[in-house]
Amino acid sequence: xxxxxxxxxxxxxxxxxxxxxxxxxxxxxxxxxxxxxxxxxxxxxxxxxxxxxxxxxxxxxxxxxxxxxxxxxxxxxxxxxxxxxxxxxxxxxxxxxxxxxxxxxxxxxx
Amino acid sequence: xxxxxxxxxxxxxxxxxxxxxxxxxxxxxxxxxxxxxxxxxxxxxxxxxxxxxxxxxxxxxxxxxxxxxxxxxxxxxxxxxxxxxxxxxxxxxxxxxxxxxxxxxxxxxxxx
Numbered sequence: 001x002x003x004x005x006x007x008x009x010x011x012x013x014x015x016x017x018x019x020x021x022x023x024x025x026x027x028x029x030x031x032x033x034x035x036x037x038x039x040x041x042x043x044x045x046x047x048x049x050x051x052x053x054x055x056x057x058x059x060x061x062x063x064x065x066x067x068x069x070x071x072x073x074x075x076x077x078x079x080x081x082x083x084x085x086x087x088x089x090x091x092x093x094x095x096x097x098x099x100x101x102x103x104x105x106x107x108x109x110x
Numbered sequence: 111x112x113x114x115x116x117x118x119x120x121x122x123x124x125x126x127x128x129x130x131x132x133x134x135x136x137x138x139x140x141x142x143x144x145x146x147x148x149x150x151x152x153x154x155x156x157x158x159x160x161x162x163x164x165x166x167x168x169x170x171x172x173x174x175x176x177x178x179x180x181x182x183x184x185x186x187x188x189x190x191x192x193x194x195x196x197x198x199x200x201x202x203x204x205x206x207x208x209x210x211x212x213x214x215x216x217x218x219x220x221x222x
Contacts, residue, residue, distance in 0.1 A: 008150065034209070043200055043213035044153070088152060097168075098211070100145075102152035 001026050004091050006101035015110050019076040021087050023101055026070070029094030033065055033072045036088040038103065044088055048074060079108045112137045114214035116201050122220045123191055131186045131217050133201030139212075141204050142184040143168070144176065146197040147216075153200065159184055160206065191221045 004025045013019040021035075032051055036044035050056045050063040050072065062075040072091075076083055089101040114135045123129055135142065143158040145168075155168030159178040173195055175187040184203075188195060201214040 004152075006152075032209070043216055045213070046210050049209045090153075098155070099169075100153040102150055 002101075003027060003093065003099045004089055004101040006087075006089050006104045008102055009105040010107055011104055012107045012109060013079050015079060015081060015108055017079055019079045019083065019106055019108070021074040021076075021089075021104050021106065023072045023074075023089030023091075024070055025072070025089075025091045025099075027091070027093040028067075028070060030067075030070075030091045031094070032092035033063070034090040034092075034098075035061075035063060035072075035074045036090060036100075038086045038088060040085070076106075081108045081110055084108045112212070114201055114203055114212050116199075116214040116217050118217060119215060120218050122222065124222050125192055126190050129188050129191060129219075131188075131199060131201075131219070133184045133186065133214060134182050135184075135201075135203040135212070136182065137203060137212065138181065139203035139205055140181070141206050142178065143202045143211075144174070144184070144186050145200045145202065146170065146195075147200060148197050156186070156199075191219075193221050195219065196221045 006023050035048040037047045038044040048063040050065045056063045060077045064073045086103040086105045088103045117132045140161045144156040145153040154170045157176040159165045199217045202211045204211040
């Protein structure tokens with residue numbers, strides 16, 4: 001089982017809709033959870049982090065964490081074409097190692 | 111401007127020819143790390159360094175070496191590159207305990 005798993009997509013969402021990206025992790029002792037956005041040919045950039053169960057909102061982005069289910073998600077409201085990118089989930093394990101998922105490619109269709 | 115720089119950005123080489131990819135950061139970060147990114151596999155950590163003269167293996171260290179003689183620099187050395195090291199490489203740095211890891215622009219390596 002992969003330490004951090006994402007659906008690689010591609011995920012296609014119409015402009016203005018909600019995009020939902022999901023991630024599961026295997027280490028139940030994981031403490032920190034991150035979402036990075038990576039445009040094609042560019043380096044990853046951090047867009048959200050979450051430590052506690054529940055929701056965390058930042059503008060159009062909401063990160064959701066459920067430690068019991070070992071599940072973290074990212075919702076993007078009012079999706080824009082500029083949101084088209086690969087989204088990487090990353091988790092800090094109990095050994096303080098940052099592990100990335102394989103990424104989900106998101107396309108927003110005008 | 112706060113940044114992580116990598117050189118070269120693109121490199122084509124042949125099997126067995128030693129190469130070095132440089133990484134430098136101007137943010138006085140203690141922590142630096144190297145990743146490789148391959149399709150379907152995401153980012154995998156090669157080596158990391160918690161401070162000067164302190165380095166440790168990540169998940170895929172075989173075939174790579176690093177050194178951390180100065181805080182700002184963290185070069186990645188491939189002593190004898192092989193085709194399976196063809197990949198996109200990223201250097202990153204951060205202050206330990208902070209959330210944001212800053213990535214360099216990437217180095218695309220092709221080993222023939």
